[in-house]
Amino acid sequence: MxxxxxxxxxxxxxxxxxxxxxxxxxxxxxxxxxxxxxxxxxxxxxxxxxxxPPVEIQMQHYAFLVDEDLFDRAYRRLCDRGITHWADPQMRRPGEINNEHGGRGVYVKDPAGHAIELITRPYL
Structure with missing residues (x-):
């Protein structure tokens, strides 16, 4: 298996x-x-x-590979809802997406504070 x-x-x-x-x-x-x-x-x-959990939540990072159409729809929802997002994991480029690794990417925090990354191309 x-x-x-x-x-x-x-x-x-x-x-x-x-x-x-x-x-x-x-x-x-x-x-x-x-x-x-x-x-x-x-x-x-x-x-x-x-x-x-009954403990303080530590931030985790979750990355999702999505197709171009879903990326467009998800990014539109983030913008329409006024959800803060960044082009980089250091959160220095707010309100932008990146065009790295031959695709597009964006970072956003979920309601618990976890870093969520959407990418359209895998890194490797």
């Missing part, structure tokens, strides 16, 4: 709000949720499971 990524748990201040943010940004469906998890499903059956 080859190795495939299956799921990860993302710490959230409000698991439903974070799951909704990701669903709307990435245009993915809800998935069955259970226990302390609110889930969404990516292509290939990958689950993102949002949970509210």
């Amino acid at each position: 080859t190795v495939m990524f299956n799921h990860t748990i993302i710490a959230a201040k409000d698991r439903d709000e974070s799951a909704r943010f990701f669903r709307e940004l990435l245009e993915v469906p809800e998935a069955p949720s259970w226990g302390v998890f609110t889930n969404i499903q990516l292509d290939g059956g990958v689950l993102l499971q949002f949970a509210e």
